[in-house]
Amino acid sequence: MLTPTLTSRLPNVGTTIFTVMSNLAAEKNAVNLGQGFPDFDCDPTLVTAVSAAMIKGLNQYPPMPGIAPLRAAIASKLEALYGHSYSAASEITITAGATQAIITAILATVHSGDEVIVLEPCYDSYVPNIELAGGVAVRVPLTPGTFRPDFDKISAALTPKTRAIIINSPHNPSGTVWSEQDMLSLQELLAPTNVFLISDEVYEHMVFDGQLHQSAARFPGLAARAFIVSSFGKTYHVTGWKVGYVAAPAPLMAEFRKVHQFNVFTVNTPVQHGLTSYMANPAPYLDLPAFYQRKRDLFRDGLKNTKFKLLPSEGTYFQCVDISDVSDLDESAFCQWLTAEVGVAAIPLSAFYGNGFDQRVVRFCFAKKDDTLNAALERLAKL
Known part of the structure; x- marks a missing residue:
C-alpha cells in the first residue's frame, strides 16, 4: 500500500x-x-477553583464564545484598565490560548493574496498563520539594537493589498514596550486605511519601572479596527492550560466567531469557571x-x-x-x-x-x- x-x-x-x-x-x-x-x-487558589468546577459537574460544552460570566469579567477588566467598554455578549471570545486567537483572527480577515505586515523579530506563529490563510507576509524590521518601531518603514510597506498589521507589545523576544506616542503614531498612520490591527498583548501585565501598558484598547482609532489578544496562561503562570481571549468590535468579532466555531468551537469548561472565580480578585494581575x-x-x-x-x-x-x-x-x-x-x-x-x-x-x-x-x-x- x-x-x-x-x-x-x-x-x-x-x-x-x-x-x-x-x-x-x-x-x-x-x-x-x-x-x-x-x-x-x-496560585493554589486557582487550581482549587478549577477543581471545584469539575466536582460541581461543570464538565460539558460551554457556549461557543465562552461562558458569559468570564466574558463579563474580562470586559470589566478592560474597561477598568484601559477605559474602553466592550460588550461581553458580542465583543469578547474565549480562545484556546493566544496562538489560536491569532490564527483565528488572521483566517477571519485575510484572503488569498492579501498582505499582512509583521514586525521582525516576531513570534514564530505569525508568518505560518498568514501563509495558511493564503496571505503574503510583508516583513518590516524593528530598529536593530533598540527594537523600536520605524514608522517610515511601516508606512512604506502599506499598499492597497495590505489587509492587516500584527503588533506585539510588550514585545517577545526583545522585551521592548511600545510608548503612548508609538501607539498614537500607529493610529495616525492607519487612520486613512482599511487595514485591520492584530494586537498581541499577552504580556500586558508585565511592564516595568512604572510604565503603563499601552493597549490598543486605549486608542479609539486603533480599538475600532483591532483584534486584541491576551493570555491567561501568561498572566496566571498556567501556560499549559492554553486559555486566552480576544476583544474586538462586534462586526469583527462576528467574523472571528465564524472561524472560531469551526477550528476550536469552544474552550475547556471547568477552567473557564475557575478563571471567572479567580478574576474576582484583581491583585494577581x-x-x-x-x-x-x-x-x-x-x-x-x-x-x-x-x-x-x-x-x-x-x-x-x-x-x-x-x-x-x-x-x-x-x-x-x-x-x-x-x-x-x-x-x-x-x-x-x-x-x-x-x-x-x-x-x-x-x-x-x-x-x-x-x-x-x-x-x-x-x-x-x-x-
Missing part, C-alpha cells in the same frame, strides 16, 4: 528552535532559560509587574558579573544580551555552545527573523524560580 504524496502548505517550516534548544538542554542537563514558560507553580520586575532585577544584577552587554528589558519575562564581547560565534552556534559547555540554554534572536538576521543578541527567560536563576547565574559567571 502506497501513502499518497502530500504537498506541504508550510514547506519551509521545520522543528522550532525552542524544541531544539529544550531538547539540547535536557540532553546536557543545562538550566533551561530558553523556552518562555515558568518553572514554578501557579495588578501585582504581576512587581513580581517579574524583582526577578528581572535579580537576573540583571547577576549578569553584570559577565561580559554580556545587557539590553533594556522594559516588559515581558525576557532579557536580551549582546554576546559580542563573549564570543565570535554566531547567535545560533553560541546558544548551542552555551548549552553544551556552560550549561545554560538561551535562544538566538536570529530565529525570530525570516532571513536569520544575526545581530549578536540572544534571549534568556527569567520566568523561573530564584534558585533556577541563581544556578544559571553561577554558571554564566564563568563568562
Whole structure:
C-alpha cells in the first residue's frame, strides 16, 4: 500500500528552535532559560477553583464564545484598565490560548493574496498563520539594537493589498514596550486605511519601572479596527492550560466567531469557571509587574558579573544580551555552545527573523524560580 504524496502548505517550516534548544538542554542537563514558560507553580487558589468546577459537574460544552460570566469579567477588566467598554455578549471570545486567537483572527480577515505586515523579530506563529490563510507576509524590521518601531518603514510597506498589521507589545523576544506616542503614531498612520490591527498583548501585565501598558484598547482609532489578544496562561503562570481571549468590535468579532466555531468551537469548561472565580480578585494581575520586575532585577544584577552587554528589558519575562564581547560565534552556534559547555540554554534572536538576521543578541527567560536563576547565574559567571 502506497501513502499518497502530500504537498506541504508550510514547506519551509521545520522543528522550532525552542524544541531544539529544550531538547539540547535536557540532553546536557543545562538550566533551561530558553523556552518562555515558568518553572514554578501557579496560585493554589486557582487550581482549587478549577477543581471545584469539575466536582460541581461543570464538565460539558460551554457556549461557543465562552461562558458569559468570564466574558463579563474580562470586559470589566478592560474597561477598568484601559477605559474602553466592550460588550461581553458580542465583543469578547474565549480562545484556546493566544496562538489560536491569532490564527483565528488572521483566517477571519485575510484572503488569498492579501498582505499582512509583521514586525521582525516576531513570534514564530505569525508568518505560518498568514501563509495558511493564503496571505503574503510583508516583513518590516524593528530598529536593530533598540527594537523600536520605524514608522517610515511601516508606512512604506502599506499598499492597497495590505489587509492587516500584527503588533506585539510588550514585545517577545526583545522585551521592548511600545510608548503612548508609538501607539498614537500607529493610529495616525492607519487612520486613512482599511487595514485591520492584530494586537498581541499577552504580556500586558508585565511592564516595568512604572510604565503603563499601552493597549490598543486605549486608542479609539486603533480599538475600532483591532483584534486584541491576551493570555491567561501568561498572566496566571498556567501556560499549559492554553486559555486566552480576544476583544474586538462586534462586526469583527462576528467574523472571528465564524472561524472560531469551526477550528476550536469552544474552550475547556471547568477552567473557564475557575478563571471567572479567580478574576474576582484583581491583585494577581495588578501585582504581576512587581513580581517579574524583582526577578528581572535579580537576573540583571547577576549578569553584570559577565561580559554580556545587557539590553533594556522594559516588559515581558525576557532579557536580551549582546554576546559580542563573549564570543565570535554566531547567535545560533553560541546558544548551542552555551548549552553544551556552560550549561545554560538561551535562544538566538536570529530565529525570530525570516532571513536569520544575526545581530549578536540572544534571549534568556527569567520566568523561573530564584534558585533556577541563581544556578544559571553561577554558571554564566564563568563568562
